[in-house]
Amino acid sequence: MNANAQSTEANVVNGLNVDDLLALIEDVKRDTSKAATNWRVATAWMGQTRSRSEVHGFSIGGQQVPRRFTIDIDEPCELGGANRFANPQEHLIAALNACMTVGYVAQCAVRGITLQSLEIETEGDIDLRGFLGLDPQIANGYESLRYTVRIRGNGTREQFEQVHDAVMATSPNVYNLANAVGLKSTLVVE
Structure with missing residues (x-):
């Protein structure tokens, strides 16, 4: 082995290869x-x-x-x-939580923050009168979702607040649920 050769180890934080993530960001730029x-x-x-x-x-x-x-x-x-x-509503909430989880892990990783634990608990209410078509004045889905993020690691409170703000600003599923997403349907009767 050449004494001048350097081995390059991946910069892995929270299980994510930060170098690969930063390379993706640069490629997209x-x-x-x-x-x-x-x-x-x-x-x-x-x-x-x-x-x-x-x-x-x-x-x-x-x-x-x-x-x-x-x-x-x-x-x-x-x-x-x-x-x-699990039913469709539970999958929807799970997809939201999973998307935010990826965001927290990645945002912490690029900042060098090692996580010890991360939990997101989300809940919402649906009035079945809307879903069942009994009252057109009642929403047939969630009017709001409430979630609590519990995070622990070697970051400061200020760093975790910055991470939280970044996740809220960049999470695709936070965006998808917080904003109207156009739905374009095609019906094929066979």
Whole structure:
């Protein structure tokens, strides 16, 4: 081994390779076409209130990345289901929490903050009169979600407040739930 050769170890904080994350940021700054991502999920009815959603991949920077995941969904017995899996509302909240979690981990990692623990608890209320079409004055979904973030690590309170503000400003699912997202439907009757 050459005495002048240097081994380069990855800069890993909170399990994230910070060098790779910073390289992605620089790549997107240099070539905005690398920022384009496309996400797709196909869902099929499985009987009763059960459905199965499948992920086959996504694209980033124009390149397809194969992935394969299955997400099973059901409703509680009280809502006509068999209570075999989490329901769509629980998946929605879980997706919000998971997205914010990634944000906290990444924002802490690029600041050199090592996390010891991170928990996000989110809740919301839905009045079934809206969902069941009994009262058009009642919203058929959440009017608000409340969440508590519990975070611990070697950062200061001020650093964690900055991380929190950055996550709120950049999380895709915070954005998706806090803002109206246009929905464009196509119905195909077979």
